[in-house]
Amino acid sequence: MTAPLLDVRGLTLHRGTKRILDDVSLTIGRGETVALVGESGAGKSTIAVALMGLIDKGDAVIEGEARFDGIDNLVGLTEKQWGKLRGKRLSMVFQDAGSALNPCYTVGSQLASVLRRNLGLSRKTAQTRAVELLENVGINDAAARMSAYPHQLSGGMQQRVMVAIALACNPDLLFADEPTSALDVTIQAQIIRLILDQTKTRGASCIFVLHDLALASQSCDRIVVLYAGQVMEAGRCDVVLRDPKHPYTRLLKSCVVEIGTQNLDPPEGSVPPYEAMPAGCRFSTRCPRAQARCADERPPLVETQGRALACWNPEWTR
Amino acid sequence: MLEPGMDAMIDPANERVATEREALFELLDVEKVYEVTKSEGFLKRSRRKLAALDGVRLRIDQGASMALVGESGSGKSTLLRVLLGLTEPTQGLALYRGRSVNQMRDAGPDFARDVAMVYQDARGSLNPRMTVGQLIAEPLRHFGICPEAEIPQRTNALLARVGLAADVAARYPAAMSGGQIRRVAIARALASNPTVLVADEAVSGLDVSTQAQLLNLLRKLQKDMGLTLIFITHDLGVASYLCEEIAIMYLGRIVETGPTQAVLDNPAHPYSKALRHSAPEFFEPISDPLPGEIPSPLDLPPGCRFSGRCTVAQSDCLANDPALTRQGQDRAVACYHPFAMSNISPEGIKERHVTF
Amino acid sequence: MAINGTTTPIAAARLRRSGMTRKSMFLRRPFFTMALAITFGFALCAIFAPQLAPFDPVAQSIEAMMAPPDSVHLLGTDSYGQDILSRIIHGTRYALLIGLCSVALGAIGGLVLGVAAGLASGKTEWILLRVIDSILALPSLILAVAFIAILGQGVDKVIIAVALSLIGPFARTVRSDVLQVKVQLFVEAAGLMSIPRFTVIRRHILPNVLFPLLVQVTIRISEAILVSSSLSFLGIGVTPPTPDWGLMIAEGRSFVSFAAWMSGMPGLALALLLIALSIVGDAMREEFDPKLRTGR
Numbered sequence: 001m002t003a004p005l006l007d008v009r010g011l012t013l014h015r016g017t018k019r020i021l022d023d024v025s026l027t028i029g030r031g032e033t034v035a036l037v038g039e040s041g042a043g044k045s046t047i048a049v050a051l052m053g054l055i056d057k058g059d060a061v062i063e064g065e066a067r068f069d070g071i072d073n074l075v076g077l078t079e080k081q082w083g084k085l086r087g088k089r090l091s092m093v094f095q096d097a098g099s100a101l102n103p104c105y106t107v108g109s110q111l112a113s114v115l116r117r118n119l120g121l122s123r124k125t126a127q128t129r130a131v132e133l134l135e136n137v138g139i140n141d142a143a144a145r146m147s148a149y150p151h152q153l154s155g156g157m158q159q160r161v162m163v164a165i166a167l168a169c170n171p172d173l174l175f176a177d178e179p180t181s182a183l184d185v186t187i188q189a190q191i192i193r194l195i196l197d198q199t200k201t202r203g204a205s206c207i208f209v210l211h212d213l214a215l216a217s218q219s220c221d222r223i224v225v226l227y228a229g230q231v232m233e234a235g236r237c238d239v240v241l242r243d244p245k246h247p248y249t250r251l252l253k254s255c256v257v258e259i260g261t262q263n264l265d266p267p268e269g270s271v272p273p274y275e276a277m278p279a280g281c282r283f284s285t286r287c288p289r290a291q292a293r294c295a296d297e298r299p300p301l302v303e304t305q306g307r308a309l310a311c312w313n314p315e316w317t318r
Numbered sequence: 319m320l321e322p323g324m325d326a327m328i329d330p331a332n333e334r335v336a337t338e339r340e341a342l343f344e345l346l347d348v349e350k351v352y353e354v355t356k357s358e359g360f361l362k363r364s365r366r367k368l369a370a371l372d373g374v375r376l377r378i379d380q381g382a383s384m385a386l387v388g389e390s391g392s393g394k395s396t397l398l399r400v401l402l403g404l405t406e407p408t409q410g411l412a413l414y415r416g417r418s419v420n421q422m423r424d425a426g427p428d429f430a431r432d433v434a435m436v437y438q439d440a441r442g443s444l445n446p447r448m449t450v451g452q453l454i455a456e457p458l459r460h461f462g463i464c465p466e467a468e469i470p471q472r473t474n475a476l477l478a479r480v481g482l483a484a485d486v487a488a489r490y491p492a493a494m495s496g497g498q499i500r501r502v503a504i505a506r507a508l509a510s511n512p513t514v515l516v517a518d519e520a521v522s523g524l525d526v527s528t529q530a531q532l533l534n535l536l537r538k539l540q541k542d543m544g545l546t547l548i549f550i551t552h553d554l555g556v557a558s559y560l561c562e563e564i565a566i567m568y569l570g571r572i573v574e575t576g577p578t579q580a581v582l583d584n585p586a587h588p589y590s591k592a593l594r595h596s597a598p599e600f601f602e603p604i605s606d607p608l609p610g611e612i613p614s615p616l617d618l619p620p621g622c623r624f625s626g627r628c629t630v631a632q633s634d635c636l637a638n639d640p641a642l643t644r645q646g647q648d649r650a651v652a653c654y655h656p657f658a659m660s661n662i663s664p665e666g667i668k669e670r671h672v673t674f
Numbered sequence: 675m676a677i678n679g680t681t682t683p684i685a686a687a688r689l690r691r692s693g694m695t696r697k698s699m700f701l702r703r704p705f706f707t708m709a710l711a712i713t714f715g716f717a718l719c720a721i722f723a724p725q726l727a728p729f730d731p732v733a734q735s736i737e738a739m740m741a742p743p744d745s746v747h748l749l750g751t752d753s754y755g756q757d758i759l760s761r762i763i764h765g766t767r768y769a770l771l772i773g774l775c776s777v778a779l780g781a782i783g784g785l786v787l788g789v790a791a792g793l794a795s796g797k798t799e800w801i802l803l804r805v806i807d808s809i810l811a812l813p814s815l816i817l818a819v820a821f822i823a824i825l826g827q828g829v830d831k832v833i834i835a836v837a838l839s840l841i842g843p844f845a846r847t848v849r850s851d852v853l854q855v856k857v858q859l860f861v862e863a864a865g866l867m868s869i870p871r872f873t874v875i876r877r878h879i880l881p882n883v884l885f886p887l888l889v890q891v892t893i894r895i896s897e898a899i900l901v902s903s904s905l906s907f908l909g910i911g912v913t914p915p916t917p918d919w920g921l922m923i924a925e926g927r928s929f930v931s932f933a934a935w936m937s938g939m940p941g942l943a944l945a946l947l948l949i950a951l952s953i954v955g956d957a958m959r960e961e962f963d964p965k966l967r968t969g970r
Binding site: 439510 | 858862863864866868877881882
């Protein structure tokens with residue numbers, strides 16, 4: 001088995017007394033798509049931001065290691081070292097393309113400047129390459145759209161431009177942070193497919209940050225379920241989501257409203273604040289199967305039956 | 319309680335259950351046109367008409383639960399403002415119990431008491447300098463729902479009804495979570511004992527477990543209080559969970575209405591069908607059933623407004639604009655070729671549009 | 675009601691957190707604490723001036739003319755032999771009185787004008803805006819000079835002149851706050867509830883405008899004191915022999931080369947008060963203005 005593209009071990013992020021990420025481990029192979037799912041405060045976006053070296057330093061302390069294709073410690077790199085990686089080997093598609101694009105420059109010049117800066121292309125070749133990239137992401141009449149400002153494009157088109165910029169330097173790993181949550185449903189599928197197609201043709205890996213389990217099952221090979229900064233369950237989508245063993249994954253799945261859903265039975269309650277977080281499994285305050293030790297002892301993330309599971313009392317019976 | 323002579327104007331598509339239930343809201347060919355100035359180069363501007371609503375026909379019965387579904391630019395928000403009497407239709411009639419909504423609103427507080435609203439941005443709809451208790455007491459006092467001495471008791475009862483503890487009454491909105499703040503907004507809307515609850519994306523942008531809690535709450539409230547629910551959403555799953563009836567909007571027009579289950583099981587309009595299949599479903603291959611994007615309402619295509627993205631458009635679709643007409647017992651659709659391609663699976667639709 | 679169980683710890687944690695920040699504000703901002711202490715010192719001077727001052731501030735003495743600071747006259751005397759320390763202590767009264775009253779009057783005027791301009795539309799709005807613009811067109815000192823020219827001299831006239839010159843800036847900030855608040859959803863929601871317009875303004879718009887105005891007031895007090903002292907310095911504000919700092923600086927001007935304490939001491943007092951007030955005002959704004967506050 002070849003080494004995975006990205007191997008994160010024990011990633012922990014403290015901010016003051018708050019432990020935002022608590023011992024997160026995950027791997028992603030070459031050409032693989034992985035979904036990070038969980039509710040707000042689960043730390044899924046924070047993981048992406050930390051692995052892009054974009055954590056606002058302030059009082060943040062990052063521990064743990066992240067190996068990325070020969071680079072030993074991704075989270076410990078200096079800003080100068082990041083300059084050679086970010087946008088070139090790792091890049092990101094943000095949730096809100098409208099605010100991620102600079103409103104003062106045309107999309108063409110933003111795309112061309114990325115190409116010139118990162119790949120050292122000449123002005124002319126950068127222009128030609130930019131038009132090609134825009135055509136690649138399904139923008140009709142790309143040459144004319146080069147001179148459009150972001151606000152002149154619809155949300156879906158802006159997101160396509162974002163994808164084009166993120167993929168301009170053929171990165172090995174793309175983070176897509178809720179790339180469609182600001183878009184209409186009929187546009188959502190277009191963009192997800194676009195990202196999947198584009199990463200596949202480049203052989204790149206992709207980490208999706210999602211909150212929609214059904215969308216994760218449709219678009220990703222593997223899934224990592226997070227709760228309050230801890231990994232609860234991880235594994236192949238079809239294994240984990242068809243038959244979730246962790247009580248939290250079960251809760252998440254039971255709350256999905258699909259067409260024809262007749263009854264929902266959500267437990268009351270919500271994520272506790274960091275001050276009230278238990279030392280052990282953070283889900284234990286809401287868990288229907290919590291035992292005495294759950295709040296004090298953190299269950300280890302163990303590989304069992306084709307998945308990784310962090311639970312003292314998983315639901316093996318269906 | 320229709321005014322005499324009004325019957326003739328009612329669209330046949332909406333006549334169906336007139337005998338069973340009283341119509342609360344009726345929209346008769348409502349049109350709302352905004353004038354916009356568009357700059358065409360330096361110092362050159364042209365005035366153009368933007369039809370936010372165009373020939374909307376809708377009937378909402380007492381006790382019904384109606385989902386208004388559509389994407390951005392579909393005119394949901396404008397329709398909502400017309401229903402609430404916040405804006406007057408340019409053409410057509412918006413009636414509440416047979417009387418014009420705008421007249422009702424001007425006539426006094428009765429309409430405001432009857433029709434309560436829950437905003438999408440619940441936090442923004444609550445004055446940040448008032449406590450939850452004060453916020454709920456405001457409608458109680460304004461509409462004279464109960465004597466002054468009973469207000470605290472009543473407030474607690476309302477909070478309990480939406481599943482909040484009595485001690486939140488002393489808190490400010492800023493100290494509450496997204497799920498709680500929506501519960502407060504619902505409690506405030508219920509304070510006036512309304513007949514109709516209008517909810518604009520009341521559960522969107524929340525975590526799934528919180529969303530599920532709220533959906534159950536709304537369902538329970540509707541059943542227990544006999545509320546008429548008008549629920550605006552973009553999520554068909556939510557619509558089907560909460561509402562018996564559905565109206566699907568596209569570019570300022572209702573393109574299909576009917577019982578939610580019937581419409582979603584077998585959509586008649588190609589747009590409804592596309593919407594139905596773009597909702598993510600577990601383990602189904604991802605499909606993008608619709609090419610292109612919603613065109614600008616400023617330059618609508620000739621003929622049917624959906625024809626540009628429609629997979630089954632024919633020559634008549636490009637020539638004429640179909641109106642909402644009756645389709646079977648209790649459904650209505652604005653399409654010349656309803657149910658077209660219903661024999662082709664969504665996979666088939668997908669295959670036709672892998673390249674665009 | 676399982677939700678009760680989880681809301682209470684959140685509430686407790688939030689309260690704990692906000693309590694912590696409030697307690698530590700003085701520790702977090704040492705300059706603010708110092709400035710606040712100085713401001714309080716001046717206020718005490720103003721209140722207990724007759725008890726604190728060692729001499730009568732207007733008692734003249736030929737023996738002790740232009741005496742440098744010594745053990746009797748701690749800060750020296752001026753050209754009439756009046757004790758400078760006593761005059762500074764009494765001058766605090768006038769500085770603070772003029773500052774507070776004129777800012778209060780100006781803020782009330784600005785509030786009325788700003789709310790009216792923010793809520794009006796069409797021609798009324800246009801006229802109100804032009805009024806505000808014309809007040810804003812001139813610096814407050816020049817405006818105050820113009821008003822003094824019309825009103826004449828004296829403490830009460832200075833207060834009115836400074837207040838009038840401050841209406842412009844107050845009205846502008848109030849109007850922009852009103853414009854922001856009146857499009858808020860909760861104002862629309864109140865209208866939807868058929869609550870009368872006047873009640874909406876009183877209950878929902880005013881409270882949201884008043885708070886930023888109060889913060890503005892703390893910042894503007896120092897400006898008002900500076901303007902009033904400038905008026906006295908120019909000889910058109912308070913009339914002699916009132917112990918006013920601006921007046922004292924002006925009187926000592928001609929002797930500055932050999933009796934620097936005559937202008938220097940009141941100048942120092944003025945600078946100290948103004949700096950202290952600005953630090954307090956800025957800290958208040960940073961602490962309470964939601965626009966400058968990041969995160970919660």
